[in-house]
Amino acid sequence: MMSSTYNVTGTSAWMTDELEGFRDAVRRFVGSEITPHQERWRKQQHVDRALWNKGGEMGILCADIPEQYGGSGGNFAHQSIVFEELGYAGDMSFGIHVHAIVAHYILNQGTEAQKLKYLPRLASGEMVAAIAMSEPGAGSDLKGIRTTAVKDGDGYSVNGSKTFISNGYLADLVVVVVKTDLDAGHKGVSLLLLETKDNPGFRVGRILEKVGQKGQDTCELFFDNARVPSENVLGGVEGKGFAQLMTELPYERTILGVAGVAAIERALQLTVDYTRERKAFGQALIDMQNTRFVLAEVKTEATVARIFIDRCIEDTIAGRMDTVRASMAKYWISDLQCKVIDQCVQLFGGYGYMLEYPIAQMYVDARVQRIYGGANEIMKEIIARSL
16 A cells, blocks of 8 residues: 655555555646646636646545535545645645535535535636635634625625635635624524626726735635525525534535644755755754754654544544544644754755755745734634643
8 A cells, every 4th residue: 555755654544555546646637737737827816727727627626515416425534635645746726625625514504405506616627616705804703704795686785804714716616704683683684606707797896916925816705796696605505604604614624634744754855865865064954953853853743744634534534533632633734844844944954045945945835824814813712722
C-alpha cells in the first residue's frame, strides 16, 4: 500500500487500498492540472473556469455526495484526500473547499427538489458555489447581518452587500445569509440559494487584494433587488438559517483542520530537505543542534496533529463529529500551522522570505486560517461553553 509522501505517521488507519488508488489519481490530477498554473492564477487572482469542469470530470468536486445526486458516492475520507493532496501541492487557489461546503448545506438542509436541481450541477462543475456570510459590518457575529430578503410576488427581493466571499468572482450559485424577519433575532435568519446568471440585481465587486492566497477569487458581492424564487429558501422554510449554519459549520471547520495538517506536514518535509542540502560553517544545517531540536519539535507536533485529525476524519465519516471538537481542530491546528511555518521560515534564513521558495508562499497563505471559518477566539468561546 502506497503511503502519502508527507504523512509523518505513515498510512492513516482510515486509509484503504481503494483510497490509495484514489489518492494516486488525485495526486496526478493536481500535478498536471493545478501545480503548473499556480503563478498565473495568482496574477489573474482566480483559477481558470475550465478547471471546475475538469474537477467535475475527475469526480473530486463532490467526492462525498451520494451518486443519486450526481456525486462520486464516497465519504469524508475521499474528500479529505482531495484537501490533503491540494495541501501537499501547496495549492491555495482552487476554491473546492467552499464548493464542497455548499454542497453539504444543500445535501443536509435542502429540500429533495433543491438536491436534485443543484447537487448534480455542483458535482459536474457546471455550477461553481460560494457562501455569502460576512458583511462589512458583520463577520463572526452572524446575528449582526443586515442583508435583507423581502417577499415580493413569487419570490424574494434581496438587498445588501457581502465581503470576503471565496469563489465570488466565478460563482454561479451563492448561498446568501439574509434577514427575512428584522425583528426576530437569530430566528429571522434564512439561507437563500441565489443563482447569479441573468440576475440583474446581483453584482460582483472587485476581487480583493489579499496578503496571501492570491489565486483564490475573494470578492465583494452586491445585491440591489436581486431576485430569488420562493422555492430557493434552503430547506423550504424561513427562519431556519441560523440553526442550519450551526449544524453545518463543524464540517467546514474539520476541513480547515485537514488542510492545516497537510500544510504542517509539507512545511516539515520541505525544511528537512532544505536543511540537509544547505551548508553553513562547514556543515549541513541539519547537523547543527538548534536545527535538529527545532525539527524534532515540529515533527512531534506534526505527529500529534496528524493523530488528532485522523480521529476527526474517522468521526466525521461515522457521523459523530461534534461542534466542540471541530472547533478544537480548527483553532489548534491553524494556530500550530502558523507557528510551524514561521519556525521553518527561520531555518530557511533569507531564502525563507523569498516568494520563489514554497515555504515563503506557505507563510503568507497560512495566516488567514486563524480567521476564516470563524475566528479562533470564537472557537475558544464555543469550547469554553462545553466545560
